[in-house]
Amino acid sequence: MSVYLKDIPLDLAWKRFQDALETAGLWGILGIEEVVVDEGALGRVLAEPVWADFSSPHYHASAMDGFAVRADDTTGALPSSPRVLLTGDVARYVDTGDPLPEWANAVIPIEEVETLGARGEVVSGLRQAEAVRIRAAVTPWSHVRPMGEDIVATQLVLPAGQVLRPVDLGALIACGKSRVKVSRRARVAVLPTGTELVPAGTPAKPGEIIEYNSVVLAAQIEAWGGTPERFEITPDNFEQIRARVREAALRSDLVLLNAGSSAGAEDFSAGVIASLGEVLVHGVAVRPGHPVILGMLRVEGKDQPIPVVGVPGYPVSAALTGEIFIEPLLALWQGKAVKTPQQLDALLTRKVTSPAGDDEYMRVAVGRVGQRLLAAPLSRGAGIITSLIRADGIVVIPRGTQGLEAGAQVCVRLYRSPEEIEHTIFVIGSHDLTLDLVSQHLSVKNRRLVSVNVGSQGGLVALRRGETHLAGTHLLDPQTGEYNLSSIRQYLPGMPVRVIRWVGREQGLLVKPGNPKGIQSLVDLARADVRFVNRQRGAGTRVLLDYHLSKLGLNPDTISGYGLEEYTHLSVAAAVSSGRADTGLGIAAAAQALGLDFIPLYAEQYDLVFPRSYLEEPLLAPLFELAQDVHFRQAVAALPGYTVSEMGNVVADLG
């Protein structure tokens, strides 16, 4: 089976798909069904406009508890010259909502009448009163809700395409509808394929991948108004996949065939689709996600062709394929407007390059620092699902653009509300495990912490550029042995910042359990049988390493793996745990987290730096409060090698 994968532009891909759907009569509402308004109509989409059957109110109703009267009968009543109306056909008690008697055209509220007994004495019973005394005239139709005040029969109550909200259900019932016609939900089959896949909850061995794309796709379909059906995992076998696709096509409106959409040895999707119908598009020039297949299935037993999408295997590609192709299709089939995401203009924090031939969907974190809205690019790997979890939005870098400069204005399609964006605190700089705890504790205080790990120096640079609220830093001054202050003076000359102590922590060497290579100190890094994993340039741990290597007179060139850089303590620990390296310099907590042994070597100070102007702003207040919060301090102190006694103390005001 030879399949040719050739990327075409997104608009052209859509056009081909649309043409095929139109030919099949599938470019519009999929079908209509009736639902009972008070059972499951919420969120459904009206297939037809709703014109009122009845008026509401459907009779003249009293708007108050009071006495129905003829306005004419009250003419001339004054405080000084009250008028008495006999109950019966001249004044009659009505509750709010009661119909007005035929002869009446106004209501006088109970507060404005005196009720009289048979001898003209004031009595308290409303219904038993023989007469009422009034001291003011009323105008016709006062305190009356006339028929049709809210809805007049035959008027348009809701247009077709309306996504029904709670109040809409009220209006539907009010105008006489107990059932309405809504678009039918599409049945969408989701077929995970791949011999390497194991279902959620299975302990996966190396080479096995826990399957979750089908869960994400099914949840997307549910969120977008379809009815998903997840199939079992099918191994990479042409005939088995073909049989499964055929089965799915027989009972679905759309088939999603996950993975195997590329052109590798075990990529059967295109071949299967070709054998059951037609491949319209194989490859779309979008990144991530380009090996998308669009096609139509023609299976015996089904009159209509069934559209099929070959969804790429990488999780970010799969989720974005959902957003790009499945969401608009489901909106079309329901007859609702495609929801255009909210957009914000922001400034890019760093330069990015992008393939000129593709539309790239770049995930970004967004926050406001000072007056500027900033978009910080996140990891762009198609395999990094956490980049989607963390993303506040997407920046599309269009085809024909090779990249964007730092500071460029970009349009962000938001995943979060602008409100959430405004409550975002950026911490850029050195990674520390307590930032996860901060994030967790702030999330209940209407603040969101976005931490970007670029190392201590990178954090100070970001602070100088106004791209972050805080920088986390643990930079040793090799001259003085003092932490942070000399670097801050160097990187932020004259800038009025405050430095607060965050945590003290212990740095040391992370080694496999039992320390099989017998590593004792930095000197062992130069051994031929020891592979090291380093932190990136500018990281405080890297500065610490270089300082001590230089003190020891050790040449970095003699250290195998010195050039292998990771960006966080946990990544260094993961490298040691997995055997990519024998040891790395890092903190005790990272070693404990992954069950490694730890050889303590140096105590260091991790501080937070921020412009003093933020002391006045409510945005950061919850973070400062956290430093004094007993529960938070206990949680931090429970991390191995961490001390919190100085947390929140002012180290210095500089600039």
Place this chain on the structure above:
Amino acid sequence: MSVYLKDIPLDLAWKRFQDALETAGLWGILGIEEVVVDEGALGRVLAEPVWADFSSPHYHASAMDGFAVRADDTTGALPSSPRVLLTGDVARYVDTGDPLPEWANAVIPIEEVETLGARGEVVSGLRQAEAVRIRAAVTPWSHVRPMGEDIVATQLVLPAGQVLRPVDLGALIACGKSRVKVSRRARVAVLPTGTELVPAGTPAKPGEIIEYNSVVLAAQIEAWGGTPERFEITPDNFEQIRARVREAALRSDLVLLNAGSSAGAEDFSAGVIASLGEVLVHGVAVRPGHPVILGMLRVEGKDQPIPVVGVPGYPVSAALTGEIFIEPLLALWQGKAVKTPQQLDALLTRKVTSPAGDDEYMRVAVGRVGQRLLAAPLSRGAGIITSLIRADGIVVIPRGTQGLEAGAQVCVRLYRSPEEIEHTIFVIGSHDLTLDLVSQHLSVKNRRLVSVNVGSQGGLVALRRGETHLAGTHLLDPQTGEYNLSSIRQYLPGMPVRVIRWVGREQGLLVKPGNPKGIQSLVDLARADVRFVNRQRGAGTRVLLDYHLSKLGLNPDTISGYGLEEYTHLSVAAAVSSGRADTGLGIAAAAQALGLDFIPLYAEQYDLVFPRSYLEEPLLAPLFELAQDVHFRQAVAALPGYTVSEMGNVVADLG
């Protein structure tokens, strides 16, 4: 049963409720339950932070289809000096996602190798190759997804309080979670009470009200993450309501008792709550909705007190009580942040007065006209559910403010996205039935029509003030007998506007079927036995009436009901249909809509007026296209008394 209703400020009401809930241990997450991630976890709220069990990838995985190698073995390979690596323990074929062999630390993609057979010849089989020839060196870890690249075991994946989205489910499964702890959904009982109520789908007689508040409240609860239970309608009977409330409290976390929350003769809610527990608040100074009751029920068989809310009966009051009290409570119980609505600043189109003692929740329509965002107040009646349907947002007029001037800047809490607001077309002026059809046809073209009926003259004034995109007008010039142009010259002197013909239509007298009063012409309006219903001052129909009355020498004072004003044709028809009046002047379609007879008198022209600058703007283009749309013209022509032959023609460019 004497119950004292006294409004207290909203913040004070909340404080009392909060204190009682705290005492009862109900001020926080209601409970925790475990859900399976791939079954129904979507939209649930994490009750605890999720820290990764496993890394993802959980082994070093090839990122490409290619050959796993040791980077060292490739050193020195050049295009001019290729290197041959034997397959086996030096080069081994791997698919994307395959684990790297223990000895390897890089992958060379298949595109960059030549596969060789046993005798060194180039062969096509990847797995059968005996050796590969490479022409470039690779760096360590290139084309490898190292263990933990996406998620490192122990890191924070999602914070507590996260509302789970489709991609979140993927990350949960990726890090080893097949089940997660989420907050329990609250069970909320919704009890409609009222002898006058009949269920949806029942033909209601005068005095009967179709019950739909419970449907709206139940849908709100569902949308906000609770589990509603709607009870049957209970009549206004103290003991029956009491029994029902007790039954509801036994199996719910919250009881909503709808209507009867005021202090009228048949308002039993406060008494019932007092008899089963405690009334904390009776009356909150918010409008609409002030007779809210907040209380706690203490019933035998239940250890904990159960909060209860007495929800007012008017539909707008009921829905807003949901938004003000129930939504935040359900958010709190789920442990998620209270969703703050998106806000926009807009300019008020007209002056409003408001009771100084209350926070008033005023519904507004919002749109951008030119450079300005405008908020137009909608009907403020508590009984007008269509005011909530049409509302784009809420403006809260705070206590202590007696009103707002026209042009005041107000903050709108949006119900719609700013995107939708930007696609809103305002038509202010005379009401015409075709505007409903326009609205329906535009809704599929990503445009929203908001029509505000203030009469023809009011529309021209709004146009002059820049408060509307278009004005609909049918103003007869009594001097010339010509339509619209002289009024436009008068109201919009020098303003560059275009006038297009919209429809021709017939005006006449609407009378009861069979014309029981034998009305033939305007002369009959002066008869003592004929009650008239008029249109408001400035309406084109009113101008037409006055013109012909004057021609006939009839004095308006002789017409009974001349002072009774309605704002639309349909409202006039409703007034005749219900017997409030015997006749009114209006269009044939309104008569037909409500089954009235129509006595045709005058043909008139209904035009649309707009600044010519809008001809360039994409906003209005779909409306202009509609004038040429065959389906739309057919739909309009089907209305009685309507002609469309001139629809869209330019009548004049003025100014």
